[in-house]
Amino acid sequence: MNKKICLKDIAAKVGVSTALVSYVLNNKKEGRIKKSVAERIKEVAMELNYRTNQIAKSLKTNKTFTIGLIVADISNPFSSGLARIIEDEADKNNYTVIFGSSDEGVLRSDKLIDTFLNRQVDGLIIAPGENAAAQILSLQKQPIPFVLVDRYFPDINTNYVALDNYKASYSAMEHLISCGYKRIGMISFATSLFNIQERKRGYISALEKNGIAFNQDLLFEIRYDDMKAGVEGAVNDLMAPGRPVDALLFATNAIATHGLKHINTLHIKVPEELALISFDKTDVLDLFYAPLTYINQPLPEMGRLATKILIEAIEGNSAITQINLPAELVIRKSTSPHPPKGVHVPCDFR
Amino acid sequence: MNKKICLKDIAAKVGVSTALVSYVLNNKKEGRIKKSVAERIKEVAMELNYRTNQIAKSLKTNKTFTIGLIVADISNPFSSGLARIIEDEADKNNYTVIFGSSDEGVLRSDKLIDTFLNRQVDGLIIAPGENAAAQILSLQKQPIPFVLVDRYFPDINTNYVALDNYKASYSAMEHLISCGYKRIGMISFATSLFNIQERKRGYISALEKNGIAFNQDLLFEIRYDDMKAGVEGAVNDLMAPGRPVDALLFATNAIATHGLKHINTLHIKVPEELALISFDKTDVLDLFYAPLTYINQPLPEMGRLATKILIEAIEGNSAITQINLPAELVIRKSTSPHPPKGVHVPCDFR
DNA sequence: TAATTTTGTTTAATCGATTAAACAAAACGA
DNA sequence: TCGTTTTGTTTAATCGATTAAACAAAATTA
Numbered sequence: 029m030n031k032k033i034c035l036k037d038i039a040a041k042v043g044v045s046t047a048l049v050s051y052v053l054n055n056k057k058e059g060r061i062k063k064s065v066a067e068r069i070k071e072v073a074m075e076l077n078y079r080t081n082q083i084a085k086s087l088k089t090n091k092t093f094t095i096g097l098i099v100a101d102i103s104n105p106f107s108s109g110l111a112r113i114i115e116d117e118a119d120k121n122n123y124t125v126i127f128g129s130s131d132e133g134v135l136r137s138d139k140l141i142d143t144f145l146n147r148q149v150d151g152l153i154i155a156p157g158e159n160a161a162a163q164i165l166s167l168q169k170q171p172i173p174f175v176l177v178d179r180y181f182p183d184i185n186t187n188y189v190a191l192d193n194y195k196a197s198y199s200a201m202e203h204l205i206s207c208g209y210k211r212i213g214m215i216s217f218a219t220s221l222f223n224i225q226e227r228k229r230g231y232i233s234a235l236e237k238n239g240i241a242f243n244q245d246l247l248f249e250i251r252y253d254d255m256k257a258g259v260e261g262a263v264n265d266l267m268a269p270g271r272p273v274d275a276l277l278f279a280t281n282a283i284a285t286h287g288l289k290h291i292n293t294l295h296i297k298v299p300e301e302l303a304l305i306s307f308d309k310t311d312v313l314d315l316f317y318a319p320l321t322y323i324n325q326p327l328p329e330m331g332r333l334a335t336k337i338l339i340e341a342i343e344g345n346s347a348i349t350q351i352n353l354p355a356e357l358v359i360r361k362s363t364s365p366h367p368p369k370g371v372h373v374p375c376d377f378r
Numbered sequence: 379m380n381k382k383i384c385l386k387d388i389a390a391k392v393g394v395s396t397a398l399v400s401y402v403l404n405n406k407k408e409g410r411i412k413k414s415v416a417e418r419i420k421e422v423a424m425e426l427n428y429r430t431n432q433i434a435k436s437l438k439t440n441k442t443f444t445i446g447l448i449v450a451d452i453s454n455p456f457s458s459g460l461a462r463i464i465e466d467e468a469d470k471n472n473y474t475v476i477f478g479s480s481d482e483g484v485l486r487s488d489k490l491i492d493t494f495l496n497r498q499v500d501g502l503i504i505a506p507g508e509n510a511a512a513q514i515l516s517l518q519k520q521p522i523p524f525v526l527v528d529r530y531f532p533d534i535n536t537n538y539v540a541l542d543n544y545k546a547s548y549s550a551m552e553h554l555i556s557c558g559y560k561r562i563g564m565i566s567f568a569t570s571l572f573n574i575q576e577r578k579r580g581y582i583s584a585l586e587k588n589g590i591a592f593n594q595d596l597l598f599e600i601r602y603d604d605m606k607a608g609v610e611g612a613v614n615d616l617m618a619p620g621r622p623v624d625a626l627l628f629a630t631n632a633i634a635t636h637g638l639k640h641i642n643t644l645h646i647k648v649p650e651e652l653a654l655i656s657f658d659k660t661d662v663l664d665l666f667y668a669p670l671t672y673i674n675q676p677l678p679e680m681g682r683l684a685t686k687i688l689i690e691a692i693e694g695n696s697a698i699t700q701i702n703l704p705a706e707l708v709i710r711k712s713t714s715p716h717p718p719k720g721v722h723v724p725c726d727f728r
Numbered sequence: 729t730a731a732t733t734t735t736g737t738t739t740a741a742t743c744g745a746t747t748a749a750a751c752a753a754a755a756c757g758a
Numbered sequence: 759t760c761g762t763t764t765t766g767t768t769t770a771a772t773c774g775a776t777t778a779a780a781c782a783a784a785a786t787t788a
Contacts, residue, residue, distance in 0.1 A: 032521075034774055045738050050776060060736060082496040083437045084774035087743050092433065094476075094497075102465065108458035115452065115479060124493055126444075126476045129465060143474055146432040147444075171382075285661050292665065311635050311660075315642065317667040384744055395768050400746060410766060434744035437773050 033076045041072050049073075053080070086148065095338065096144030097127040098137055098154045105310050106281055106327070107155070110177065113331025114153060121339050123150070132157040132252055141167060151338045155179055158219050173341035177334045179223045180350075187341065189334045189351045193223045196323045196355035197230025200277060200305045203321070203357055205238045207365045209275035209303050211246065213266045215259060215287060216279035218249035227279050227307070246273060250283075259286040267296060274303065275363070281308035288316050304362040321363040324356040383426045391422050399423075403430070436498065445688065446494030447477040448487055448504045455660050456631055456677070457505070460527065463681025464503060471689050473500070482507040482602055491517060501688045505529055508569050523691035527684045529573045530700075537691065539684045539701045543573045546673045546705035547580025550627060550655045553671070553707055555588045557715045559625035559653050561596065563616045565609060565637060566629035568599035577629050577657065596623060600633075609636035617646060624653065625713070631658035638666050654712040671713040674706040 035046040035053075042049070044065065051057045052069040072078075086092045095118050099107035107129070115125050126144065130137035137157055144152060152174035156164055161181050167174060168186065180188035204212055214231050217224050228249075232242045246266065250258025266273045278284035284306035296302050298318040306313055306322045313320040330353060337349045385396040385403075392399070394415065401407045402419040422428075436442045445468050449457035457479070465475050476494065480487035487507055494502060502524035506514055511531050517524060518536065530538035554562055564581050567574050578599075582592045596616065600608025616623045628634035634656035646652050648668040655671045656663055663670040680703060687699045 032774095035776095036774080046775080047739080047777075048737060051737095054776085056777085057736090060734095062736065065736085079492075079496055081437075081498060081774050083433055083442065083498045084743090085776075087431075087433050087437050087745085087774080088776045090743075101462065102452075103455070103458045103462035105453070105455065105458070108453045108455070108461075111458075111477075112451065112453035112479060115477070119478075124476055124478070124497065126474055127461075127465070128469075128474070129462060142429075146430055147474065148431060148433045285665070289661075289664050292667070292669075311639075311662045312665045314639050315635070315662045315665040317642070319642075382744095385746095386744080396745080397747075397769080398767060401767095404746085406747085407766090410764090412766060415766085431744050434773090435746075437744080437775085438746045440773075 032081070033078045034081065035078075037076060038069060038072050038078060041076070042069050044069070053078075090148075092148050092150055093123050094147065094149045095123050095125050095335070096140070096147075096149040096152045097125050098130055098140050098144075098152065098156075099127065100132050100155055100157065101129045102127060103129075104282060106178075106308055106325075109327050110155075110331050113328050114335050117332050117335035118339075121335075123339070130155075130157050134159045134163065138163060145170065145172065151175075151342045153177055153334050153338055156181070158221050173338060175334045175338045175341070175349075177330060179221055182222055185348060187337050187349050189330050189337065189349075189353065190223060191325050191330075191355050192352040193226035193355075194230045194233075196307070196325075196357075197227040197277070198234045199230075199355075199357055200321075200323050201231055201234030202238070203359065204275045204277070204303060204305060204363060205234065205240070207303065207363055209363075210240060211243075211273045212240075212275040212277065213246040213248070213262075213273040214277040214279065215248045215250065215262045215266075215283050217252055217283075219252065224279060231277060245271065255282060256286050259283055260290045263287055263290050263294070267294065267302070274301075275299075276302055276304055278304070278306040281306065281310045281312070284308070284320070285310070285312050288312065288320075292316075299362050299364045303364075309358070316362070318362045319360040321357070321359045321361075324358050326353050326356070329353055382431075383428045384431065385428075387426060388419060388422050388428055391426070392419050394419070403428075440498075442498050442500055443473050444497065444499045445473050445475050445685070446490070446497075446499040446502045447475050448480055448490050448494075448502065448506075449477065450482050450505055450507065451479045452477060453479075454632060456528075456658055456675075459677050460505075460681050463678050464685050467682050467685035468689075471685075473689070480505075480507050484509045484513065488513060495520065495522065501525070501692045503527055503684050503688055506531070508571050523688060525684045525688045525691070525699075527680060529571055532572055535698060537687050537699050539680050539687065539699075539703065540573060541675050541680075541705050542702040543576035543705075544580040544583075546657070546675075546707075547577040547627070548584045549580075549705075549707055550671075550673050551581055551584030552588070553709065554625045554627070554653060554655065554713060555584065555590070557653065557713055559713075560590060561593075561623045562590075562625040562627065563596040563598070563612075563623040564627040564629065565598045565600065565612045565616075565633050567602055567633075569602065574629060581627060595621065605632060606636050609633055610640045613637055613640050613644070617644065617652070624651075625649075626652055626654055628654070628656040631656065631660045631662070634658070634670070635660070635662050638662060638670075642666075649712050649714045653714075659708070666712070668711040671710045672708050674708050676703050676706070679703055 035049045039046040039049045049069050052061060052066045053073060097111060097114060102108055102111060111127060118125050128140040137160060154174055154176055155178045156176055164184055176186055176188040178190055180190050216228055235242050248262035250262060278287055298304055304320050306320050309322055309324045313322050333351055385399045388399045389396040399419050402411060402416045447461060447464060452458055452461060461477060468475050478490035487510060504524055504526055505528045506526055514534055526536055526538040528540055530540050566578055585592050598612035600612060628637055648654055657673045659672055659674045663672050683701055
């Protein structure tokens, strides 16, 4: 239980002041310090196994080299995938990441922001939850930079990196329609979150632009905190006799996962009885017996850009950067062409 | 860009010393402070939107309320699942988690430990990689408590919470054998990691105890950094004509995920042509057309215990705690009974 | 040789808290 | 009434670094 070594210990052993030790160990005043002394200091530092106390350093320099990351749930593959990218990118710039899961709740994320600010993080990357607008507004008043990822608020002028969810959703629907599907349902969340709203808008807009009336009964908006039951109920309703649906769009990976499990147990034939498209790329979509067509979010790009923008902001760039990344539609078996009886419908496989 | 408020600002506004402010805000010297003054201080703190500088506090108190978490890869569902539990448990005790992914590499985890120690974390939770023994030994010399999770080194006396991997593997094999499978292969990693070695030992031991000779050709030990190709090659070999295998044990979820994808593309019939068991519980195993029998690790238990043990150690408990948790075998379709032609073999569905 | 510059190092303030010890005033006890 | 407690608050050291400014000695210049 050897006590911690500090600058003073090195200074004492070498017989110089702590200032000199600090200069040497930080490679400052290069030209000014006698070589022999510098070497001796480094030697002793090594020998005593010195370790800078980052806390003390941070206090003095007012910089912690720490980024606070707030996601909905670190155990969701979307969040953890993003976290990994951010970690790597932060590491390249010598930053460390502290994280927290908000569970989409305002209370939790308020607490997280509070904790992170107390800890003097240099900046924040936040995937904000539904009712976080007020929180974000108040964060703007703080002198700390932050970047929103995945979600943002169109009325608030902040840095963000997100997907162009409208376009993504729209093009997924166009694909389904071009493959001959007409009665297309969607399972989404009951939320005011802008990204989810945009997905809905894309869904409705694609229907209408293609002469298909939007039918409210085919759009299920379930609750986040009752996802499993919500998804199962929606699938049951959508597949119930009498109001058949021939294709279904899952608004998120979590919804898709629950949906696919249920579809499996119901022995629904995909794509013959039901075509499927999901947002997000997960292993689950590959493993379903009919690999799913999905809307691939450029996660690495998103994480990298968010971190880059944040670090630039930390370093003094005060410009606001807002990025809507394009999604990629990866077409697979779950949306094979479905020509209605006797009618030839060309399928668009661009 | 209002400058940060500190104790001094409150003290000045109220007209008292910073000491008094500190006492009030920390609820110390309760009886001694005049009520009116205390109230006024709290009021002004509120009004100025005061926020403790945790860095300064940590420097003085020598306590950061931070836990460093090192996993193999935060984007792996096992790691992120564990991270989530640890986050929640830490939060209950007012700790924050900083994390890093080692990618199973010594260099990376050395750097992570170094960074975390510099940051004066109060303790570490580590899922150590293959060659981390030396690192763990040197960590023992530091005055900082740590707990290993998932993996540990039998020769090093440290706190750990892990699975009883031998038993888990053994009972999975017993189940396969009792279901009538005889030529059982395994895909694992080429590693000296104790937990993986134990899984192998369980595999071999179960075979031999049941009168089946261990055949080295049926045990594939692939490289972590070339997982996809390794798994695909192994599956190809195991299913090649001439050396048929009728069941297969995946040593980890990542191996299973790659394996299942490949098995899907090869159109191998599970369980008729090949029974499957995997370690770890992931959504992927549910989504495979024949839901997989799997060895369920009690992740919540593991995370909670690890955090609990760590916090107790931080608080002064110097006893070493070593826990091997039992796994649970969840039996599903991928291991349905497989009686060899004409012979009745009872299947054990305990 | 005296003045100036350069070189090498130390002094001391500072970051923003905590907290033991000191202190002053009021209340109490004998 | 005078000593002793109690109450309420301040002083000042401290955590472990950083860094501007001061300083002394050596080297250079005039």
